[in-house]
């Protein structure tokens with residue numbers, strides 16, 4: 001029986017996945033343009049939404065940088081450059097969060113209320129080091145008993161999603177075995193983490209369309225929805 005819900009944050013509870021993606025695009029395009037000798041240079045190939053979904057979405061910051069660069073065959077960058085790209089993106093993300101305010105999906109708020117009222121215990125497991133500020137900005141902290149975020153992942157030296165470690169820590173801190181917890185994810189890497197951890201149920205939340213739902217099922221999602229309120233009784 002499921003007694004605990006482990007929610008990813010950006011893209012599942014809040015609309016901030018879009019802010020992350022846009023900030024990543026600016027940071028990577030600046031890096032790629034400089035490397036190619038300008039945005040007009042023939043060697044410049046921009047960072048796309050599919051690049052984000054395939055290599056960056058759901059992963060801890062620097063894992064995302066390395067995975068994307070590797071996908072372009074860029075393996076000669078040092079650790080300082082990886083950190084610098086991530087920090088540049090973070091500055092832009094924080095700027096847009098301050099402007100946008102970090103909106104919660106209304107359907108997710110309804111689902112959180114229903115889950116809480118049904119006695120389901122709630123935790124958030126996010127790769128983002130900004131998990132705390134995003135929850136606060138969206139006024140969702142009141143629902144959350146335990147939070148595992150990118151700071152915990154770094155401090156504890158855990159493997160990021162698609163490894164199951166952060167979700168396993170979430171279940172452990174909630175005091176339940178993985179089989180007693182459901183995972184809610186919008187990123188393929190996160191669905192893979194839920195499947196690898198053998199959680200009781202893995203819900204894929206498809207916010208992008210295209211072949212994302214199919215990719216989520218292939219990655220191990222038990223069900224795929226477009227919004228959490230599809231899971232509520234009509």
Ligand SMILES: O=P(O)(O)OC[C@H]1O[C@@H](O)[C@H](O)[C@@H](O)[C@@H]1O
Nearest residue numbers: 010020058061127128129130150
């Ligand atoms: O750079 P941050 O805020 O620590 O976030 C790391 C990652 O956190 C995840 O939640 C997002 O899906 C990614 O887009 C983001 O890159």
